[in-house]
Amino acid sequence: xxxxxxxxxxxxxxxxxxxxxxxxxxxxxxxxxxxxxxxxxxxxxxxxxxxxxxxxxxxxxxxxxxxxxxxxxxxxxxxxxxxxxxxxxxxxxxxxxxxxxxxxxxxxxxxxxxxxxxxxxxxxxxxxxxxxxxxxxxxxxxxxxxxxxxxxxx
Numbered sequence: 001x002x003x004x005x006x007x008x009x010x011x012x013x014x015x016x017x018x019x020x021x022x023x024x025x026x027x028x029x030x031x032x033x034x035x036x037x038x039x040x041x042x043x044x045x046x047x048x049x050x051x052x053x054x055x056x057x058x059x060x061x062x063x064x065x066x067x068x069x070x071x072x073x074x075x076x077x078x079x080x081x082x083x084x085x086x087x088x089x090x091x092x093x094x095x096x097x098x099x100x101x102x103x104x105x106x107x108x109x110x111x112x113x114x115x116x117x118x119x120x121x122x123x124x125x126x127x128x129x130x131x132x133x134x135x136x137x138x139x140x141x142x143x144x145x146x147x148x149x150x151x152x153x154x
Contacts, residue, residue, distance in 0.1 A: 007087040015083025022076030025069070030132070035067040042066075074135070081139040089150060099149045107142035 028034040042065045118130045
């Protein structure tokens with residue numbers, strides 16, 4: 001059976017090239033509050049930004065400067081992880097499709113189980129970090145389990 005909706009095999013390599021720098025950039029943004037100047041855009045109009053608990057409002061005269069470092073890191077990580085997770089393996093057969101489906105189901109169960117536990121035990125602003133990590137955990141759990149089972153098969 002021909003697998004549908006999978007990316008070509010070469011996308012896995014492209015995914016790693018995108019994911020590694022994006023995750024490193026994201027970790028620097030999250031833990032070191034890094035913002036790269038070349039990802040800044042000055043808007044020539046009034047724009048209200050919610051940034052860390054205070055509203056920053058620019059005026060029409062000076063504009064508002066937005067920095068997209070965290071957005072670039074997030075989008076790069078998501079796109080790269082999707083490329084890794086949903087690219088074909090060299091020899092895609094029905095057994096690999098079965099492992100892929102079971103790994104995806106397992107990743108969703110584990111992710112939401114962890115989210116339920118975090119919801120019970122983590123409160124306040126720390127829960128915001130849980131929701132940020134929750135964006136990536138289903139894909140990471142799926143990738144780890146899927147490629148681990150493929151490695152064991154070989």
